Amino acid sequence: MSIDKSTKYDRQLRLWESTGQQKLEDSSICLINATATGSELLKNLVLPGIGQFTIVSDLPVTPDSLSGNFFLDDEDIGKPLAMAMTEKLVELNTDVQGNAINDNLNNILKNESPEFWNQFSAVVVCDFISSDDLDKLQDITWNKKIPLFVLNTVAFYGSLKLIMPETTVVETHDPSRLFDLRIDNPWEELKHYADSIHLNDLDDTDHAHIPYIVIFLKALTAWKQDHNNLPPRTYPEKKSFRFDYVEALSRDIKSETNFIEASQSVHRALQSTRVPQPILNLFENSKIKDGNLNYHTPMFWIYVKALKNFVIKNDVLPLPGNIPDMASDTTNYIKIQSIYREKALKDMNEFTAEVFRILESVGRSEEGINKALIATFCKNTALLHVAEGSKDLCNNSLINKVLEEYRLLMISMDLQACL
Structure with a gap:
């Protein structure tokens, strides 16, 4: 069969x-x-x-x-x-x-x-x-x-x-399911879409179907105008942002599902758009220094070098492009989904061009490069992981920890014997 x-x-x-x-x-x-x-x-x-x-x-x-x-x-x-x-x-x-x-x-x-x-x-x-x-x-x-x-x-x-x-991991399958929404750092198309929606002009039905990404953008803009262009940082400030800026945009916080979701997911509005320190550490790896890149450099490190160049130019990682499910009508959800996807595709194309440029510089052909793998890499740039291996069957740090615990145990037994 x-x-x-x-x-x-x-x-x-x-x-x-x-x-x-x-x-x-x-x-x-x-x-x-x-x-x-x-x-x-x-x-x-x-x-x-x-x-x-x-x-x-x-x-x-x-x-x-x-x-x-x-x-x-x-x-x-x-x-x-x-x-x-x-x-x-x-x-x-x-x-x-x-x-x-x-x-x-x-x-x-x-x-x-x-x-x-x-x-x-x-x-x-x-x-x-x-x-x-x-x-x-x-x-x-x-x-x-x-x-x-x-x-x-x-x-x-x-x-x-x-x-x-060496073990390199691109798809770490992070269980936290964080979404890179760029609420604090929206690009032009996303800002234009949010600005085109005037909440006060909408009827109750349309008002209750605005995606909470738009709610977050408007609430954070209002907050920054009132707080010297600074985001909420302390717990009291974040609490005030939730109740006085996000929920305050609602006409009935008890019945408008989109605003209820926005209140429950307010942490997504307060995520800081930055390059994680583990990724910045990868950028300092000797394998991607210009003098060390060569024909035999593994593709993972070619990608990391391209990512470093991308970040230098844009100051952010490529946008993954995926957004969570949220209460919204179909038209608004598809519109905002397409805005994120188009931005992600634009970033991926720029990243891909950087990969091809590096391949050319080390004398390698771009033929056979899997575009699907590049797309996967771009979606996971914030969660890349590298582990350096050892030929030792036992890790020295583990051995030292066991010996230290044994030493402390012996000291404890000697003290008990003295008592």
Whole structure:
């Protein structure tokens, strides 16, 4: 039975959208050691549609293997473990390709060239392997910038380590759901739209369907006129802004839903339009200095450099363009929605031109640049995240913290003994 992909993967497309799904389908995962934990890990990747996976193990299926692995049964006893698990896992999703290598990691490291690992998007080591093999594998994946996950489980306890020089995140899926409305810094088209609406001239029906973005713009303008062009900053000022400026524009605050929403969402009117400090810190990264940008610079850092240039010119980040649902008639909502979208498109086009200019300066072609990824980047510029990795299996700061807690515990025990 053929099922449309948009239907088959509907739930996850809502979570990570088409760009995330495409990355998943383009991925190839290598699992070292066919453990029960490894089979569950692959199951959770096969179901949403990973491109392909490869299991590496030279062990056979034994009766003990059946006790903890859902994907093995009596008929598999004696078969190569990697092959038996692969056969069961690919049954979960016909879109996924599974491969089995009946060999151990030590032999692969000895007999295969480092290029063998180029085919994988990530490597996962389940269960314990020798420190020599882990060091060799870690050196290879580190130099090739392939994420290496080291996963161990003992009964109900588990540990997961990610070994990679750098992890960059564009879509952080921030749960706060903040909207960049630019109430304190409206552009010309938004100001013109708000100024074109005269609340006193509207009948009661139209008055009750004005989007609260317009209410905020008018209220904040009035506030600044009365307070030396300064926004509300202290709690008493914010409280006064809510009751004396936002709700005061209503004809009946108990029945006009749009004004009720405006009062409840007044924090959105008071958001400061600024570049977050973590993003300013990215602008200082040595990777985007003019002398360090080159043909091999990852696209993430090309985007960051373009973003820095955009901010230098505009003093703000590109507008994401999305607005929340709000009480309004269809005409007004579509109008204000289009104003935000057109501004976001204008900013994205300016950002894209900056990306192409940087690519040209380092001798790279703009062909093959995914416009959808650029659009995603522009929507998430306020939430970019970069984590610097380490080849150490244990983080030094974590070790120091544990040792410090142990030292304090010993001091406490000595004091109790003295008492």
